[in-house]
Amino acid sequence: MTKLKTKLIHGGISTDQTTGAVSVPIYQVSTYKQNALGQPKDYEYSRSGNPTRHALEALIADLEEGVQGFAFGSGLAGIHTVLSLFEPGDHIIMADDVYGGSFRLMDKVFSKLGIRYDLVDMSDLSAIEVAFKPETKAVYVETPSNPLLKILDIEKIAGLAKEHQALTLVDNTFATPYLQRPLTLGADVVMHSATKYLGGHSDVVAGLVVAKSHELAERIAFLQNSIGGVLGPQDSWIVQRGIKTLALRMEAHSKAAMKIAEFLEGHPAVAKVYYPGLASHPGHEIAKKQMATFGGMLSFELVDEGAVKGLVEGLSYFTLAESLGGVESLIEVPAVMTHASIPKDIRESIGIKDGLIRLSPGIEDLDDLLDDLKTGLEGI
Numbered sequence: 446m447t448k449l450k451t452k453l454i455h456g457g458i459s460t461d462q463t464t465g466a467v468s469v470p471i472y473q474v475s476t477y478k479q480n481a482l483g484q485p486k487d488y489e490y491s492r493s494g495n496p497t498r499h500a501l502e503a504l505i506a507d508l509e510e511g512v513q514g515f516a517f518g519s520g521l522a523g524i525h526t527v528l529s530l531f532e533p534g535d536h537i538i539m540a541d542d543v544y545g546g547s548f549r550l551m552d553k554v555f556s557k558l559g560i561r562y563d564l565v566d567m568s569d570l571s572a573i574e575v576a577f578k579p580e581t582k583a584v585y586v587e588t589p590s591n592p593l594l595k596i597l598d599i600e601k602i603a604g605l606a607k608e609h610q611a612l613t614l615v616d617n618t619f620a621t622p623y624l625q626r627p628l629t630l631g632a633d634v635v636m637h638s639a640t641k642y643l644g645g646h647s648d649v650v651a652g653l654v655v656a657k658s659h660e661l662a663e664r665i666a667f668l669q670n671s672i673g674g675v676l677g678p679q680d681s682w683i684v685q686r687g688i689k690t691l692a693l694r695m696e697a698h699s700k701a702a703m704k705i706a707e708f709l710e711g712h713p714a715v716a717k718v719y720y721p722g723l724a725s726h727p728g729h730e731i732a733k734k735q736m737a738t739f740g741g742m743l744s745f746e747l748v749d750e751g752a753v754k755g756l757v758e759g760l761s762y763f764t765l766a767e768s769l770g771g772v773e774s775l776i777e778v779p780a781v782m783t784h785a786s787i788p789k790d791i792r793e794s795i796g797i798k799d800g801l802i803r804l805s806p807g808i809e810d811l812d813d814l815l816d817d818l819k820t821g822l823e824g825i
């Protein structure tokens with residue numbers, strides 16, 4: 446079987462079918478000339494299908510080892526389409542520290558349509574077991590989670606879901622298929638914010654979804670075309686271009702995150718570090734089993750919560766910004782930024798403290814990044 450690093454370059458549709466161009470061109474077009482009345486060629490209309498988007502969709506399906514991929518105008522547009530598989534009365538078990546926007550989508554949009562959910566700490570399998578109801582149709586997993594880097598055992602959770610005839614949906618944004626392929630562990634649908642590591646350069650907002658079965662692929666294809674939140678050809682090209690270097694970038698991000706986590710863990714101004722690569726992390730053993738490396742994201746808490754503002758505003762190479770997974774290092778405070786859409790009481794009950802700081806190390810020289818943090822911590 447072709448190895449993943451090779452698939453990143455040659456997977457899906459990597460060359461133009463008509464000209465042989467070694468990168469699939471940007472087919473900036475909305476409609477296609479038909480052969481005869483009622484006889485379109487491969488494409489009819491770019492919401493339903495576009496060759497550039499199709500190349501990206503075929504690539505992500507190949508990388509995640511699913512049957513079909515789908516590209517959307519944002520990660521949330523993709524998640525919205527997947528959640529549209531469900532009906533009023535259906536119940537979904539959702540991991541308790543999913544991305545704030547995914548929680549908001551469930552809590553403020555799908556709840557209104559009669560879809561019910563419970564938030565569950567899925568690192569405790571018995572807590573999932575008791576959350577199942579006769580109406581439970583899906584288990585929604587994110588691992589490593591955002592921002593606490595909780596590790597969930599996809600294989601075990603998917604096994605439980607199957608016993609209850611529920612689907613397993615996995616947001617694989619943090620790991621990417623380079624580190625972990627949920628469909629091979631029993632999941633049914635994988636979702637991505639391609640805005641993050643897949644795009645990799647903080648220059649595009651995009652979402653990707655992959656289905657494991659033809660039956661699910663057919664339903665998601667119908668919803669993608671019916672709802673219409675598709676990714677444009679230009680952005681599809683940019684994401685495909687980003688994916689080509691995913692292996693190199695994920696190796697560098699993971700190496701940087703490991704070194705920074707070790708540095709922070711040994712620093713007296715730091716109270717706690719969340720990184721699955723540390724032996725002290727409760728999900729370390731599962732991460733070792735299910736991921737190729739431990740990923741690029743980490744979070745930490747300072748001993749003095751009052752020093753957070755000074756630290757995050759004072760660094761040279763870590764830019765204070767939302768988002769993650771780009772070549773440049775970013776720093777943020779989830780309670781105020783990415784996770785502000787989660788009410789404070791829920792945030793606190795799941796362990797996202799106001800002083801929690803999240804880092805997305807980029808691919809700059811690691812010594813510069815470590816020096817930057819060292820200087821920043823000395824100054825607080």
Ligand SMILES: *Cc1c(COP(=O)(O)O)cnc(C)c1O
Nearest residue numbers: 519520521544591618638640651
């Ligand atoms: C950013 C993010 C999303 C949402 O994706 P957008 O591209 O911003 O719409 C979903 N899940 C995770 C884990 C994310 O980090």
